[in-house]
Amino acid sequence: xxxxxxxxxxxxxxxxxxxxxxxxxxxxxxxxxxxxxxxxxxxxxxxxxxxxxxxxxxxxxxxxxxxxxxxxxxxxxxxxxxxxxxxxxxxxxxxxxxxxxxxxxxxxxxxxxxxxxxxxxxxxxxxxxxxxxxxxxxxxxxxxxxxxxxxxxxxxxxxxxxxxxxxxxxxxxxxxxxxxxxxxxxxxxxxxxxxxxxxxxxxxxxxxxxxxxxxxxxxxxxxxxxxxxxxxxxxxxxxxxxxxx
Amino acid sequence: xxxxxxxxxxxxxxxxxxxxxxxxxxxxxxxxxxxxxxxxxxxxxxxxxxxxxxxxxxxxxxxxxxxxxxxxxxxxxxxxxxxxxxxxxxxxxxxxxxxxxxxxxxxxxxxxxxxxxxxxxxxxxxxxxxxxxxxxxxxxxxxxxxxxxxxxxxxxxxxxxxxxxxxxxxxxxxxxxxxxxxxxxxxxxxxxxxxxxxxxxxxxxxxxxxxxxxxxxxxxxxxxxxxxxxxxxxxxxxxxxxxxxxxxxxxxxxxxxxxxxxxxxxxxxxxxxxxxxxxxxxxxxxxxxxxxxxxxxxxxxxxxxxxxxxxxxxxxxxxxxxxxxxxxxxxxxxxxxxxxxxxxxxxxxxxxxxxxxxxxxxxxxxxxxxxxxxxxxxxxxxxxxxxxxxxxxxxxxxxxxxxxxxxxxx
Ligand SMILES: Nc1ncnc2c1ncn2[C@@H]1O[C@H](COP(=O)(O)OP(=O)(O)OP(=O)(O)O)[C@@H](O)[C@H]1O
Ligand SMILES: [Mg+2]
Numbered sequence: 001x002x003x004x005x006x007x008x009x010x011x012x013x014x015x016x017x018x019x020x021x022x023x024x025x026x027x028x029x030x031x032x033x034x035x036x037x038x039x040x041x042x043x044x045x046x047x048x049x050x051x052x053x054x055x056x057x058x059x060x061x062x063x064x065x066x067x068x069x070x071x072x073x074x075x076x077x078x079x080x081x082x083x084x085x086x087x088x089x090x091x092x093x094x095x096x097x098x099x100x101x102x103x104x105x106x107x108x109x110x111x112x113x114x115x116x117x118x119x120x121x122x123x124x125x126x127x128x129x130x131x132x133x134x135x136x137x138x139x140x141x142x143x144x145x146x147x148x149x150x151x152x153x154x155x156x157x158x159x160x161x162x163x164x165x166x167x168x169x170x171x172x173x174x175x176x177x178x179x180x181x182x183x184x185x186x187x188x189x190x191x192x193x194x195x196x197x198x199x200x201x202x203x204x205x206x207x208x209x210x211x212x213x214x215x216x217x218x219x220x221x222x223x224x225x226x227x228x229x230x231x232x233x234x235x236x237x238x239x240x241x242x243x244x245x
Numbered sequence: 246x247x248x249x250x251x252x253x254x255x256x257x258x259x260x261x262x263x264x265x266x267x268x269x270x271x272x273x274x275x276x277x278x279x280x281x282x283x284x285x286x287x288x289x290x291x292x293x294x295x296x297x298x299x300x301x302x303x304x305x306x307x308x309x310x311x312x313x314x315x316x317x318x319x320x321x322x323x324x325x326x327x328x329x330x331x332x333x334x335x336x337x338x339x340x341x342x343x344x345x346x347x348x349x350x351x352x353x354x355x356x357x358x359x360x361x362x363x364x365x366x367x368x369x370x371x372x373x374x375x376x377x378x379x380x381x382x383x384x385x386x387x388x389x390x391x392x393x394x395x396x397x398x399x400x401x402x403x404x405x406x407x408x409x410x411x412x413x414x415x416x417x418x419x420x421x422x423x424x425x426x427x428x429x430x431x432x433x434x435x436x437x438x439x440x441x442x443x444x445x446x447x448x449x450x451x452x453x454x455x456x457x458x459x460x461x462x463x464x465x466x467x468x469x470x471x472x473x474x475x476x477x478x479x480x481x482x483x484x485x486x487x488x489x490x491x492x493x494x495x496x497x498x499x500x501x502x503x504x505x506x507x508x509x510x511x512x513x514x515x516x517x518x519x520x521x522x523x524x525x526x527x528x529x530x531x532x533x534x535x536x537x538x539x540x541x542x543x544x545x546x547x548x549x550x551x552x553x554x555x556x557x558x559x560x561x562x563x564x565x566x567x568x569x570x571x572x573x574x575x576x577x578x579x580x581x582x583x584x585x586x587x588x589x590x591x592x593x594x595x596x597x598x599x600x601x602x603x604x605x606x607x608x609x610x611x612x613x614x615x616x617x618x619x620x621x622x623x624x625x626x627x628x629x630x631x632x633x634x635x636x637x638x639x640x641x642x643x644x645x646x647x648x649x650x651x652x653x654x655x
Pocket of ligand 1: 012013014020021022040041042043044045046047048049650651654
């Protein structure tokens, strides 16, 4: 399904009373299976754009569509269901749940409820495997073998791998990742970046990644740059310098 | 929707706080239960101890003091009822049974009370646990908790204080011949002797006409009524068992208005005492309620603080597609688990608190106080728990209404 944003704008009221335009008439079209990189300076609206595309935030103006479904006109509960059914999320700081094993973390979204996909060809229901079995398989895929211990005792690279496995549990059609390698050291950043791109490709999922990481951007089909809320799509792919300060 | 796995991990990762919250609730429930169970138990025990005493006749003065010193054997100096009254009551048709209560002496802290032999068997309604009733001036029957065995001899000491001001009464010694069955009252720690011996030790004769030198032939002195001396000595109190209920009221109103006597129904005086103590117990109840409210508030604050801490976790749940109802239920369930655990633990602890308080109360009053956690206490704990469960909705709703994007920004 194609994800499109049309003329989306969003501004925030600042503590001093002024309004800040975080997104300014953003237009974007992401075809199924595309790998899109988004880069831009700090505070330019990258995270805000991801939230708008995933239905976490509703823009003040503009429309976000998933195929023919209009995310922006859905109620919040419907957008939650949409995210559960179609989207996966990877955060910069992993944001795993402490007090839980990697397998518990990965399997957790299965406890949110039944994800209903539009149409009858729901992929979750088509494969009636148990969430824990699937979580175990995903952990194996991302290279985590010790699945029993508490995630707080794992290294940062390992934690991000677990977070990627979690994002994949519901077989998402689109994976959002917000600076997934920014808090990792160089070598684990490279590993995790390759892993993310690899699993997205295997799943045939659309991948939308906010990142400054030139290595990661180099693996994208297409890169968009955002500056002060304005998006310029299809900018030149980075060659190692010049993008992301 | 099944937030249980999340709730479990949440409680596990914040187990310190969860334990504190659970313990706070448990303590508040335990204190509430312990105090309330205890109060009821003390009343029940006090009533039970007063039960065998229908009517008490004493010298004019405080009714409460008469009650305390006769039924509960609390040491106090009270006036004497003239021996003539004792003599008169022995012959009154309204009286089915009576016994003087001659207290004032003690041995090793056990009050020695001069009575008639029938008093030890409650006028033949109760047997002895062991041995027989005293039949001579120098024989004694001990209460169930007295540490003296049959055959032991002891010298009475004047006065109430153990090893205190009292001086031993010459060479007079008693010999233990029997042990009473347990009465669950301060009388379990009392030593019963013939009233004649108490009079005799205090140099007041024996109450019987054939006074004389009885040293060496204590067995010669008759024990029990009728007392035939020209001048029968006075006694601190007389326990009377009236023949009928009507007789009880006749005797009381008559003896109450004489210049030399007063008469009380112990049950009635107790009732008045409770009414008086009622104010105190109401204050106690208010304090106990206030403590519980404070605890509930403390719990809410703790929960509120941890909730702020958990904001981003909830936001992540939402970003991953959890419905807001899932977060609502998760927050509420986590609090509910702590509340229910706290209440159950508190009821258990309450049993212990009640038991400890019972032991203290038993030791101090000589009553057998048995506090049990009854339906009333369960109901109270249940109410507190229910209130907490309702209040737990507040943090749940706050988390539920939180804006995901705001909470994810840190
Ligand atoms: N909930 C909010 N309330 C007020 N201002 C906000 C809010 N969310 C974002 N902003 C502001 O909007 C602008 C864009 O924020 P956003 O987080 O999207 O930037 P970003 O490009 O992701 O930056 P970074 O690289 O630092 O993560 C910033 O100036 C930010 O301060
Ligand atoms: Mg950001």
